[in-house]
Amino acid sequence: QVQLVESGGGLVQPGGSLRLSCAASGFTLDYYTIGWFRQAPGKEREGVSCISDSDGVTDYADSVKGRFTISRDNAKNTVYLQMNSLKPEDTAVYYCATTWAYSGSYYCPSGKDEYDYWGQGTQVTVSS
Secondary structure, eight states: OOEEEEEOOEEEOTTOOEEEEEEEESSOGGGSEEEEEEEOTTSOOEEEEEEOGGGOOEEEOTTTTTTEEEEEEGGGTEEEEEEOSOOGGGOEEEEEEEESTTTTTTOOOOSGGGOOEEOOOEEEEEOO
């Protein structure tokens, strides 16, 4: 019954911004860890950001640190990824994922194998 749906992707110019949404259903988002990942054609899926349950901790890949911000809106059962100063190398399909395994641990996992459920992905293209 756990389900995640990403939205908000699209085409943006270098230096522009997008906000991705990850809408959760079937569970209370506040008690689950959420991770954002991305995968470009021919490349491995890589971790972008994560937020632990109850906003305990957040983390970011070095490549996006200072440009991307992860946040929660528990009233809407949604996690967001605000992406600023976008670069062409940010072009990828972006996925959100969740796990309950680290509930209460304040651990923010960055590996794709540490997550249990995945959304379908949303395309982000950064091009002039």
